[in-house]
Amino acid sequence: MAFAMLAALALAIGVSACGSSSDSSDSTASETSGEGAAIVSNPDNAKVSLTIGSKNFPEQEILGEIYTQALAAAGYKAKSDLSLGSETVAHKAVQSGAISGYPEYASTALTSFFGLEPEDVPSDAQGAYEKAKAEFEKEDLTAFPPTPFASANAVGTLKKTAEKYGLENISDLEGVSEKLSLYGSPECRQRIDCLAGLEELYGLKFKSFHPVDISLRYTVLEKGQADLSILFTTDPQLSAEKDKFVILEDDKHVFPAGNIIFVTTPKVVAKAGPDYEKTIVEVQKGLTLPVMQELDARVELEKQTPKEAAAAYLKSAGYTG
Amino acid sequence: MTVATPLFASFGGAIEFIFTPQTSNVTGGDTVGGIDQVLELALAQLEVTVLALALALLIALPAGLFFGHRGKGELVAVGLGNAGRAIPELGLIALMAAVIGVGLFNLTVALAILGIPPILVNTFVGIREVDRSTVQAARGMGMTELEIVRKVEAPMAVTSIFTGIRTATIGIVATATIAPLAGVATLGEFILGENVYGSNGVLAGAIVVAVLALVLEFSLAGLQRVLTSKGLKLKPA
Amino acid sequence: MASLALPLAAVGEVGEGFIQERTGQVCQQKPSHLFCWDWARENIDRYGTPTLQQLELVAISVVLGFIVAFGLALLAHRRRWLRPPLLAGTGVLYAIPSISFFLLLLPITGRSRETAIIALSAYTLQIIFRNVTVGLDNVPASAKDSARGMGMTERQVLWRVEIPLATPEIVGGLRIATVSTIAIATLAVFVHAGGLGTQIYGEANLHFPTSILISIVIVMVMAFFFDAILLTIQYFATPWRRARAS
Numbered sequence: 001m002a003f004a005m006l007a008a009l010a011l012a013i014g015v016s017a018c019g020s021s022s023d024s025s026d027s028t029a030s031e032t033s034g035e036g037a038a039i040v041s042n043p044d045n046a047k048v049s050l051t052i053g054s055k056n057f058p059e060q061e062i063l064g065e066i067y068t069q070a071l072a073a074a075g076y077k078a079k080s081d082l083s084l085g086s087e088t089v090a091h092k093a094v095q096s097g098a099i100s101g102y103p104e105y106a107s108t109a110l111t112s113f114f115g116l117e118p119e120d121v122p123s124d125a126q127g128a129y130e131k132a133k134a135e136f137e138k139e140d141l142t143a144f145p146p147t148p149f150a151s152a153n154a155v156g157t158l159k160k161t162a163e164k165y166g167l168e169n170i171s172d173l174e175g176v177s178e179k180l181s182l183y184g185s186p187e188c189r190q191r192i193d194c195l196a197g198l199e200e201l202y203g204l205k206f207k208s209f210h211p212v213d214i215s216l217r218y219t220v221l222e223k224g225q226a227d228l229s230i231l232f233t234t235d236p237q238l239s240a241e242k243d244k245f246v247i248l249e250d251d252k253h254v255f256p257a258g259n260i261i262f263v264t265t266p267k268v269v270a271k272a273g274p275d276y277e278k279t280i281v282e283v284q285k286g287l288t289l290p291v292m293q294e295l296d297a298r299v300e301l302e303k304q305t306p307k308e309a310a311a312a313y314l315k316s317a318g319y320t321g
Numbered sequence: 322m323t324v325a326t327p328l329f330a331s332f333g334g335a336i337e338f339i340f341t342p343q344t345s346n347v348t349g350g351d352t353v354g355g356i357d358q359v360l361e362l363a364l365a366q367l368e369v370t371v372l373a374l375a376l377a378l379l380i381a382l383p384a385g386l387f388f389g390h391r392g393k394g395e396l397v398a399v400g401l402g403n404a405g406r407a408i409p410e411l412g413l414i415a416l417m418a419a420v421i422g423v424g425l426f427n428l429t430v431a432l433a434i435l436g437i438p439p440i441l442v443n444t445f446v447g448i449r450e451v452d453r454s455t456v457q458a459a460r461g462m463g464m465t466e467l468e469i470v471r472k473v474e475a476p477m478a479v480t481s482i483f484t485g486i487r488t489a490t491i492g493i494v495a496t497a498t499i500a501p502l503a504g505v506a507t508l509g510e511f512i513l514g515e516n517v518y519g520s521n522g523v524l525a526g527a528i529v530v531a532v533l534a535l536v537l538e539f540s541l542a543g544l545q546r547v548l549t550s551k552g553l554k555l556k557p558a
Numbered sequence: 559m560a561s562l563a564l565p566l567a568a569v570g571e572v573g574e575g576f577i578q579e580r581t582g583q584v585c586q587q588k589p590s591h592l593f594c595w596d597w598a599r600e601n602i603d604r605y606g607t608p609t610l611q612q613l614e615l616v617a618i619s620v621v622l623g624f625i626v627a628f629g630l631a632l633l634a635h636r637r638r639w640l641r642p643p644l645l646a647g648t649g650v651l652y653a654i655p656s657i658s659f660f661l662l663l664l665p666i667t668g669r670s671r672e673t674a675i676i677a678l679s680a681y682t683l684q685i686i687f688r689n690v691t692v693g694l695d696n697v698p699a700s701a702k703d704s705a706r707g708m709g710m711t712e713r714q715v716l717w718r719v720e721i722p723l724a725t726p727e728i729v730g731g732l733r734i735a736t737v738s739t740i741a742i743a744t745l746a747v748f749v750h751a752g753g754l755g756t757q758i759y760g761e762a763n764l765h766f767p768t769s770i771l772i773s774i775v776i777v778m779v780m781a782f783f784f785d786a787i788l789l790t791i792q793y794f795a796t797p798w799r800r801a802r803a804s
Contacts (some may be wrong), residue, residue: 015589038570058762083760086516186501187516209516212423223422225504240580245376284568284604294577301580301587303597303766306602316573331665406737407781409744415758418768420592447803469717495655502764512748527661531654538653 012020012064033163034133038319039279045075045213048272055090055101057214058306059151059292065310070283073320074098074275075318082306085153086187087112088250091263094141099202105258106132106146111192118193118201121256125150129261136309141268144277146259149234153193153255155182156231156238158221168203172230177204180227183220186211188230195230197254221245233257234298260284286317335524343521353518356527359508363533366507370494370537375430375437377489382482385444389478390470394529398445405438414503423504430494436489443485447478453509473548483545494534508533577648586766594768602772604757609776611752612743615636619675619743620736628728630683631690641691648684656742659710661750674751677741682735689731693724722795730791733785736745744773 050071054064064082071078081099084090087108093099106128110116114135122128125146133143155170165176173180188194189209198204206228212220218237220226222244231238231247239247241277262280269276293311298309312318340473342355388394417431451474459473475482500507501514511518512525519528585594628649634640659677665803667673693768697720705719721728754773763769 035463045717061761089414089516180770183504185516186510190517210423210504211506211510211763213502215764216418216423219419220423220504222675225422225424236580237587240583286572290577291572294572297578300762302584303586303601303763303769305761312576313572316576317570318573319570328665403782403785404778405777406734407741409741409745409754409758409774409777410754411747412758412777414771415586415764416767416770416774419770447719489778491653491655495657498655498657502759523661524665527658530658531662533750534653534655534658537652538649 012016023187024171034168036164039070039073040281041073042275043075043149044273045237045275046077049077050079050268050272050276051098052078052080052082053084053090053093053130054080054101055087055102055104056083056085057232059232060103061306062295062299062309062313063287065306066283066287066313067103067262067280069307070279070319071276071309072278075194076272076275077121083097084187088187094263094265095139097265097267098149100272101262101264103260104143104263105151106143106261107150107152107193107256107258109143109263110135110260113258118197118254118256121258123256125259127259128256132261136263141263142269144262144264144280146261146294147284147287148259149287150259151232151234151291151292152234152250152255152257154231154250155198155228155246156217156221157228159244159246161227162248167248169249170204170254171251172248173202175203176204177228179207181208181210182206182228182230183212183217183226184230185214193255201254202252207261218245234292234296236293236301239293240297240301260287283314283319286313286319331520331524334521335528338518338521338525339529340472350417353522359525359529362506362508362510363529365505366494366509366530366533367498367499367537369425369428369432369497369500369505369507370490371495372437373432373497375491376429376433376488377440377493378486380433381437381440381485381489382444385441385482385485386448386470389445389448390466390474391451395445395449398442402442403437405435405442408435410435410492411499411502414496414499418503425505428500428503428505432493434494436493437469439488439492440482440485442487444478447481447485448474450481451477478548480545483541483548487538487541487545490537491534492536494530498530561792562722573684580627584766593771597768598772600661603623605702605772605776607756608752608754608756608773609780612740612746612754612777613780615671615678615743615746615751615753616685616736619678620682620732620739622675623644623679623739624686624732626679627683628690631687631694634687634691637717644687645684648687652684657745660745664749668712670746670749670751673749674746676744678739681742682739683737683743686731689727690724690752693727694720696727697723704740729788729795731791735789736788737781737783740784741777742793747786 050068052064052068052071052292061082064080065149068078068080084099084102087104090099090102090104093115094101100199107118107121107123109120110128110134110144111118114132116131118244122131129143129146136143145318154172166172167176182195182198184194188211192200195206195209198206204219210220210226217229218229218235231245233247236246262284264276295309295313298304298312299306338354339359340356342352342358385398412430412436413431417427421427424463448470455477456469456473459469464472497507498509498512501509508526508530511522512530515523584597585591586597600759630644630648631707634644656677659680663673663677664670667676701719702715703724705715710718743753744755744758746753747759756761756779757769757773761769
């Protein structure tokens with residue numbers, strides 16, 4: 001009986017923080033929409049400041065915004081510090097305490113931080129998560145459970161290029177790659193799930209490698225400068241422009257897919273209380289592959305801001321009012 | 322003193338980066354930096370600057386001489402100079418990369434666009450400021466218009482023309498720093514590539530760019546002094 | 559009360575219609591999209607804060623640069639020997655590319671806005687110093703002599719005769735400095751000091767010509783606007799020139 005009353009009371013104290021970190025400890029009764037407001041603002045969290053970081057491309061910025069807005073809805077003083085740089089820069093930022101945490105792909109963590117060979121990356125999300133978490137704990141970091149969706153690097157090209165050279169798998173590039181130019185991010189050269197892997201594990205040599213900003217990865221294909229470009233499997237352009245771009249099959253499994261795990265420090269976890277992990281784990285449950293692609297499409301194709309896309313997601317999935 | 326020690330550390334690290342190849346303090350396990358790589362990128366930046374400057378000179382110098390000699394189009398020239406100064410270089414490079422595409426040719430054109438206004442305006446104004454009576458005397462002596470430009474007006478306008486060239490060069494070499502946004506590897510690789518080269522690399526890039534720009538500026542200043550005829554030099558500054 | 563924060567329902571599915579069918583292409587997606595008017599109309603408010611940030615940086619930098627350069631020019635006005643070193647010094651600051659200057663200062667000042675302001679001010683020094691100096695030099699000796707003849711002290715001659723007569727040159731220098739600084743301040747994004755550079759380089763806009771174009775246009779319009787304002791100020795500050803012209 002008492003519990004039912006408590007539940008009814010809690011229902012009545014629904015929160016509508018709606019992504020604004022300025023009214024973080026608001027617990028007024030309000031209308032709820034959708035499936036019911038799932039994130040409740042806890043006044044205890046108001047004294048905790050969190051800074052959520054991200055890497056420097058749209059999918060990461062969307063995730064960063066989702067977590068920031070969700071944590072703000074839970075009552076924290078949450079702010080974002082997005083687009084820090086590549087994984088190494090973000091990694092350093094969380095280690096130094098400049099940020100509280102950021103979303104990382106389990107596969108990237110394992111191959112880039114912990115030196116795992118791509119074939120040793122567990123192909124199941126839970127396995128990869130546990131392995132990454134164990135490694136993070138050795139550096140006094142920790143990670144939260146994974147998102148439903150996973151993303152991976154991919155070698156992409158124009159459909160007509162693929163048809164011209166008969167390219168379906170990356171291995172098909174053998175003997176052909178010497179004639180082709182590859183464009184990727186500057187750090188691609190050193191990453192085993194990027195150029196380094198293509199050279200060492202596929203044994204491919206390219207005519208040239210050109211570092212370009214990640215935002216130009218499709219532009220260089222379209223303008224004809226790049227024969228091949230490093231893309232992401234979650235890219236919205238791949239489904240929106242199916243007739244134009246294709247990605248080659250990663251037959252040697254050099255580009256492991258990674259689910260997002262939120263990397264943070266035990267110190268912040270202790271300071272922030274149980275709502276920290278709970279909120280993050282809850283809010284990412286709706287991020288299935290189609291949903292993430294939809295969010296990516298809104299930002300990359302329609303040029304909405306990551307903030308807007310994140311807010312729309314949180315609202316539609318019923319996390320915020 | 323507490324600020325100074327980390328300061329010396331960061332500049333020290335950057336200087337080391339310039340001269341010694343080292344394992345990147347960011348990506349770990351990869352060799353970056355060192356004098357070879359630094360010189361390679363510095364040379365690339367110099368090349369791009371020279372190319373763009375040449376293109377700008379090719380277009381702006383004759384135009385400035387022609388219109389300056391004729392005395393027509395002062396408003397256009399000055400307006401162009403003003404407009405040129407107002408162009409944000411980052412925007413120009415990014416626009417070129419997004420619309421036309423990355424690559425050396427496109428970059429050279431974009432840089433030349435930045436270099437044309439100062440050369441054009443300063444050449445124009447320099448020619449205009451040549452004493453008209455001198456020009457008349459030359460005409461009276463039977464010189465053709467072309468000869469007047471070549472032998473009378475241009476030499477007397479050298480100071481102004483050179484100032485324009487120096488301004489253009491400073492602008493071009495500065496913008497060539499962000500050439501990696503247009504797919505051309507210059508010292509901007511270090512500056513924009515913290516992911517790869519680390520904070521040491523960024524600072525190192527900034528130092529070398531500054532040195533390169535200053536070397537260019539002093540060389541041009543010296544060249545200007547050599548080319549300015551003695552008669553002009555005797556004039557009060 | 560920690561239990562209150564537990565989610566009550568297993569929400570987590572986006573509503574119907576959230577995931578959209580993307581068959582046709584919006585203007586923003588098309589590779590040939592030079593400018594998307596609809597998107598621009600809807601999103602123009604994005605450029606408000608960056609524009610204000612850039613203006614703020616420019617205003618502070620130009621005022622600071624002017625005060626310093628003007629002071630230096632006055633100092634060197636009577637002491638001619640100071641000119642070559644000051645010209646050389648400000649010349650060095652002018653020649654160092656701004657983005658390089660920004661990053662060189664960052665370890666020293668540690669904070670982005672201050673770094674941008676110092677670097678931008680330094681860039682304006684040579685232009686303003688040179689123009690003020692030339693302006694003061696060009697004041698006809700006769701004007702100064704008459705003033706002295708009327709009993710003015712040297713200081714009064716400077717402030718009541720020389721500087722007013724040098725106004726066109728001084729304002730000319732200020733105009734050039736302002737226009738240049740407005741354009742260069744776009745680079746402030748590289749030291750995280752905000753500005754319109756964020757709409758060019760940041761937010762994955764490098765492949766989005768519309769945003770780049772809007773930013774370029776705003777920068778150039780701002781530059782012309784302030785140029786015109788300064789020109790107007792110059793016009794009203796020099797009534798004797800207008801009299802002469804008529």
